[in-house]
Amino acid sequence: MAMDAAMIEQLIKESLPDAQVSIEDLRGDGDHYAAHVVSGAFRGKTRIQQHQMVYQALRGRMGNELHALALQTGAPED
């Protein structure tokens, strides 16, 4: 059960069109990723809310097809 990095990026950008997404395949196995997501939509949100927005974008894949996605989120610096 693996997922392609491009697919992860695409799903995130569908929900958060302004997002800058960088994804790293941590082990090269298509199953353990780290993503850094920067979006204006995160402004004023708590970290939990920001991560929930990303999980929402992945539409239920997180914790299923996608075992590990280390997330770091933030709003763009002004």
Next chain:
Amino acid sequence: MDNTVHERISQEVTDNPVVLYMKGSPVFPQCGFSAAVVQILSHLGVKFKGVDVLADPGIRQGIKEYSNWPTIPQLYVNGEFIGGCDIIREMYETGELQQVLEQKGVPVRA
């Protein structure tokens, strides 16, 4: 979600100041992400209750719905969901976790 599962979780996170829903036990974590949070809490000398979700499929699914959070581990302090592994690690590195615990009256080793 099953109401009784919801109630059990609600009771558990209210009765215990610090609860970690995890895979495996604090002594034998079964997942690297759970182990990382156990390590942080132990390093801070925080007393917590570990709940092994692998031992209870109802709780394993229920906790994800309870917090609207898709992954395990999940840390609760005084009934409030604080975060999963990434957030706890980030908060620990910035010192925020120690602050939150102290604000909530949980003793932390300096």
